[in-house]
Amino acid sequence: MFYVATISILISFILVLVRLFLGPTLYDRVLALNAFGTLAVLMISVVGFLFGRPDFLDIALLYALLNFIGTIAILKFFRYKEIGDKKALSRKKAQ
């Protein structure tokens, strides 16, 4: 039955990738990237169960952490044009 889940996740990958290449604004692309990361976490877990090696769940957990940090970092970069704390930025401007 994990074959069904794998095939549906693969079709979802294709649909999300179409939105990622087609999206009119930046935020559509960031949204599609976030959905792609969540689908990748599910794909790693399902493939681990499909091949009888549930050790893959460690990699899935790590990927979930990285996905969240990546989304927040991209959004922060496009909002402030810099990834760093605000105090250092204002100090640099004052000098």
Next chain:
Amino acid sequence: MSLLIEICSWIFILLGSFLLLTGSLGLMRLPDFWSRLHGASISDTGGVLFLILGMMLHVTTIWVFFKLLAIAIFIFISSPTASHAIANAAFVTLGYKKKKGERK
């Protein structure tokens, strides 16, 4: 008993796959950014919940169960936060444009 667990697992995994496909189709086909956000949230919450519940019925050792639980809890905390951050950034920079014929 084993047959009951098998049937429950089938139902959960089929429901999760259906929700994933629905959410991704909504993310691709819906006309507006704000409605696409709704489509992405469906597959982020419903699809993940039911697929992980279906996988939890198949575990053999207890550690695998706890790893699945950790993944589910983390995705349930982080995914709505990421959706909120994306919506907030889009609202601050793009703003919301009213369409013709929309009330207020």
